[in-house]
Amino acid sequence: MARVSLGSLLFRTALGAAVAAAVAVRDGRPAAGGAAVPSYQAVQELIRRQDDWG
Numbered sequence: 001m002a003r004v005s006l007g008s009l010l011f012r013t014a015l016g017a018a019v020a021a022a023v024a025v026r027d028g029r030p031a032a033g034g035a036a037v038p039s040y041q042a043v044q045e046l047i048r049r050q051d052d053w054g
Contacts, residue, residue, distance in 0.1 A: 021031035038046075
C-alpha cells in the first residue's frame with residue numbers, strides 16, 4: 001500500500017497497540033496485546049515472500 005489514511009482503522013489500531021506496548025515496557029510490565037503478536041521470524045518470512053513477488 002503506497003498511502004495510508006491517518007483516519008484508517010488499521011492505522012489507528014496499530015498506533016494504539018504500539019503506544020500501549022511502549023507504556024507497558026516503560027512501566028516494567030510485559031507488552032501483551034489483544035491480538036497475536038507475530039514472532040520476528042514470522043515477520044521476516046512475510047518480507048521474504050513479498051520480495052519474491054517482484
